[in-house]
Amino acid sequence: MDLIIRNVAIPTFPARQDIGVRDGRIVALAPHLDTHGDEEEDGRDCMAFGGFVESHIHLDKAYILDRCQNRDGSLKSAIATTQAAKSAFTTDDVQMRADRVVKAAIGCGTMAMQTFVEVDEYVGLRSLDALRILRDEYSDFIDLRICAFAQDGLTQFADGLSLLDHALRQGANTVGGCPYTDPDPREHVRQIMRLAAQYDCDVDFHVDFDVEPEGSILPFIIEQTLAMGYQGRVSVGHATKLSVMQPDRLQPILSGMLRADILLTALPATDLFLMGGVMAPLLQYHHMGGRCTLGTNNVVNPFTPFGDVNLLRMGNLFANMERLYQNEDMAWIFDMLTVIPAGALRVAGLPELGGSADIVLLEAPDPATAVRELRPVRTGWKRGRRTFHNHGVELVTGRVATHGKRRTFCAQ
Numbered sequence: 001m002d003l004i005i006r007n008v009a010i011p012t013f014p015a016r017q018d019i020g021v022r023d024g025r026i027v028a029l030a031p032h033l034d035t036h037g038d039e040e041e042d043g044r045d046c047m048a049f050g051g052f053v054e055s056h057i058h059l060d061k062a063y064i065l066d067r068c069q070n071r072d073g074s075l076k077s078a079i080a081t082t083q084a085a086k087s088a089f090t091t092d093d094v095q096m097r098a099d100r101v102v103k104a105a106i107g108c109g110t111m112a113m114q115t116f117v118e119v120d121e122y123v124g125l126r127s128l129d130a131l132r133i134l135r136d137e138y139s140d141f142i143d144l145r146i147c148a149f150a151q152d153g154l155t156q157f158a159d160g161l162s163l164l165d166h167a168l169r170q171g172a173n174t175v176g177g178c179p180y181t182d183p184d185p186r187e188h189v190r191q192i193m194r195l196a197a198q199y200d201c202d203v204d205f206h207v208d209f210d211v212e213p214e215g216s217i218l219p220f221i222i223e224q225t226l227a228m229g230y231q232g233r234v235s236v237g238h239a240t241k242l243s244v245m246q247p248d249r250l251q252p253i254l255s256g257m258l259r260a261d262i263l264l265t266a267l268p269a270t271d272l273f274l275m276g277g278v279m280a281p282l283l284q285y286h287h288m289g290g291r292c293t294l295g296t297n298n299v300v301n302p303f304t305p306f307g308d309v310n311l312l313r314m315g316n317l318f319a320n321m322e323r324l325y326q327n328e329d330m331a332w333i334f335d336m337l338t339v340i341p342a343g344a345l346r347v348a349g350l351p352e353l354g355g356s357a358d359i360v361l362l363e364a365p366d367p368a369t370a371v372r373e374l375r376p377v378r379t380g381w382k383r384g385r386r387t388f389h390n391h392g393v394e395l396v397t398g399r400v401a402t403h404g405k406r407r408t409f410c411a412q
């Protein structure tokens with residue numbers, strides 16, 4: 001074996017396992033492997049999982065708070081100020097900022113990521129070029145998927161559609177729309193869906209990002225998804241509007257989304273900052289059988305002036321905002337950061353026999369404890385090769401006064 005991780009907990013496995021890796025794949029999984037690896041790792045204090053999966057982030061506009069502020073804390077202001085700033089984005093500038101995010105994410109145990117990239121008349125294809133470079137540079141560390149995205153609308157721009165088309169031809173993996181910034185939201189959805197079908201790729205919409213109960217675009221997206229046979233290939237993010245609807249209006253929309261197998265994503269940090277904590281009704285959709293994920297969305301910009309790209313922290317924030325604390329809720333939250341988005345992005349989920357050796361060790365006995373206590377990730381391997389190692393806190397040996405006596409404590 002190239003690598004054996006000993007005595008580690010794996011969610012869904014009843015007993016601790018040894019994981020054997022050869023040529024980048026998991027070739028053995030058993031309570032005790034009676035062989036040696038070139039590399040051996042003691043997993044005693046840890047659980048192993050396939051790494052976090054970021055399904056919704058905007059690498060192109062991370063870390064721009066120093067050049068554009070959000071004066072009134074509104075979505076409108078965030079969009080306007082970012083739109084003005086992005087005309088000045090260069091490929092180098094985007095690459096440097098995005099690089100910081102990707103590195104930080106790898107250190108937080110993220111193994112796959114879908115980033116939106118704005119492709120429009122303000123920035124052209126410059127941000128896309130930067131992210132394509134990063135996707136190649138970090139391919140041994142993280143699976144980066146690029147979603148060509150029409151943040152500022154589509155139908156009002158002469159070149160809107162052809163730029164998206166260019167982006168897909170040049171290697172964007174998926175296409176994304178934002179009907180609420182388009183003067184013709186339905187035509188926006190139609191054009192994005194048509195483009196997706198043409199390139200046989202998945203679709204991700206930013207939708208219903210307000211707290212007005214009227215005017216949801218979701219019934220139209222559901223209708224289009226079903227009409228095109230695109231079930232299981234459409235995601236929607238934000239959808240805060242759903243949470244202020246009366247139940248008799250909400251229920252048919254959630255049922256329709258379920259029928260169309262639409263993935264629903266909440267972005268807790270942004271929804272907290274811009275919408276005062278109103279989030280899409282994920283728990284309700286989950287209880288109906290719907291697929292949900294949580295994402296970072298933005299890092300230190302006018303949409304979300306905070307962030308460290310730690311998805312586990314995003315899960316913990318979601319639990320706090322929704323006042324969830326039971327073990328089964330914590331486990332579901334962990335799934336929303338790992339196996340559910342992995343399924344949506346079609347990347348490795350939990351470690352399994354024959355699967356890719358994408359493995360992260362997290363210092364917790366189980367997912368619920370990890371989410372509740374924000375336990376640290378220790379180390380990880382991508383396709384069997386170690387990609388990061390976090391060194392934990394080390395207390396410095398010294399003397400402290402306790403009840404008048406002197407007592408020595410030392411680091412482990």
Ligand SMILES: [Zn+2]
Nearest residue numbers: 058206237297
């Ligand atoms: Zn977003």
